[in-house]
Amino acid sequence: MKKAILLTVLMVFGLALFSGCASMQRWPDYERSAENKMVVIQEKIGDGLKTGALTPDQSQMFLTTLKSIRTDYEALRDKEISRDEWDRLLGRLDVLGEEINRAQARPASPSRIEEPRNGDRIVALQRRIDDGKINGRLPLTEGRDYQFRLDSIRRDYLRMTEGGRSTTYEERADISRRLDSLEMDLNRFR
Numbered sequence: 001m002k003k004a005i006l007l008t009v010l011m012v013f014g015l016a017l018f019s020g021c022a023s024m025q026r027w028p029d030y031e032r033s034a035e036n037k038m039v040v041i042q043e044k045i046g047d048g049l050k051t052g053a054l055t056p057d058q059s060q061m062f063l064t065t066l067k068s069i070r071t072d073y074e075a076l077r078d079k080e081i082s083r084d085e086w087d088r089l090l091g092r093l094d095v096l097g098e099e100i101n102r103a104q105a106r107p108a109s110p111s112r113i114e115e116p117r118n119g120d121r122i123v124a125l126q127r128r129i130d131d132g133k134i135n136g137r138l139p140l141t142e143g144r145d146y147q148f149r150l151d152s153i154r155r156d157y158l159r160m161t162e163g164g165r166s167t168t169y170e171e172r173a174d175i176s177r178r179l180d181s182l183e184m185d186l187n188r189f190r
Contacts (some may be wrong), residue, residue, distance in 0.1 A: 001106055007124040017120055021036070021136060027081075027083060028085050030086035030089075030090065031073075031076075031086075032079075032126060033090060034073050034086070034089055034090060034093060034127060035043075035073075035154055035158065036122065036123045036154075037090065037093040037097065038066065038069070038070060038073070038093065038158065039119040039122055039123070039154060039158060040092065040097070040119045040120065041062075041096055041097050041100065041118075041162075042066065042117070042119065042158070042161045042162075043061050043067055043119035044097070044100045044101070044104070044162070045059050045063060046059075046098060046161065046166065046167075047117070048100065048103070048104045053103075053105075054100075054103055056106060058103055059130060060100070062096065062103075063163065065095060065096055065161065069089065069092050069093060069096065070162075072089055072092075073089060076089060090096045095190050109119070118157060118172065118176055118179060119157070121176075121179045121183075122150065122153065122154050122157065122179065125150055125179065125182060125183060125186065126150060127149060129143060129146050129147055129186070130184055132186070132189055137189050137190070138186075138189050139189075142189065146182060146185065146186060149178075149182050150182060153178050153179060153182070156175065157175050160175070165188070175186060
């Protein structure tokens with residue numbers, strides 16, 4: 001009788017341990033999504049400050065919050081963790097983005113048509129790469145190459161805009177040029 005109870009307890013413990021390990025994994029799509037959201041938020045803060053829609057105090061507060069989230073992101077990146085931790089981080093980014101939108105609350109000027117910002121372009125190119133992989137239009141080797149190039153651009157862009165530092169025209173032009181090149185290469189696989 002004692003052996004049966006011990007065996008049952010060991011089986012339940014083993015299954016619990018196995019199910020816990022099964023939910024711990026890397027989540028590259030969540031990493032990419034978090035990076036994209038951080039890029040967009042960083043640009044919103046910079047644009048709000050440039051246009052006067054955000055005060056310097058507001059932008060500093062948002063940048064401090066973003067820096068805290070970015071620190072937590074660095075702790076989660078490239079590690080095997082549960083999906084819930086990524087969901088919490090992405091939720092925090094969504095809340096911050098909504099707070100920035102509410103703080104800006106400025107009407108769009110119909111007389112001025114703006115080009116897409118680099119952050120928006122990064123997000124759009126990520127979607128195109130993902131769609132190309134899913135639909136099979138983008139061969140595996142090219143898909144990996146394009147993803148590597150976009151990840152490199154994204155990292156450089158995040159590094160340039162980290163901490164709310166304003167970018168120079170040359171830096172923005174370099175990122176834009178690299179995005180143009182990647183976009184032209186992607187257009188071959190439409």
